[in-house]
Amino acid sequence: MTTDEAMRGLTEVFRAVFHRPDLVLDPAWSAADLDGWDSLRHVALILAAEARFGIRLPAEATGGLETIGDLATAVAAAA
Numbered sequence: 001m002t003t004d005e006a007m008r009g010l011t012e013v014f015r016a017v018f019h020r021p022d023l024v025l026d027p028a029w030s031a032a033d034l035d036g037w038d039s040l041r042h043v044a045l046i047l048a049a050e051a052r053f054g055i056r057l058p059a060e061a062t063g064g065l066e067t068i069g070d071l072a073t074a075v076a077a078a079a
Contacts, residue, residue: 001079006053006072013048014068017041027069045071053079 007027015023018036031037037045046062049055049071055078065071 001053001076003069003072003076006075006079007068009052010049010068010072010075013045013052017044017048025068027067027072029068030066049075055079 007025011023011025014025014034015021018034018041026033031042046057050057053075055075057074057078061074061078065074
């Protein structure tokens with residue numbers, strides 16, 4: 001899977017988790033850039049991404065995530 005493919009799938013995940021069907025993601029965004037992205041929502045995002053892609057993201061991969069682009073890279077690597 002490419003990072004672009006991961007970003008497309010993550011867009012679906014973020015739209016569902018944030019209840020914002022019109023959300024357009026920027027790979028450079030961090031939690032500070034998206035209203036409501038707190039620690040609980042972060043866990044929900046990781047779990048939803050794992051379910052969406054049928055993968056498991058190791059704790060060491062999720063601990064260093066700073067941007068949506070980092071998450072897309074981790075998803076692409078795990079797929």
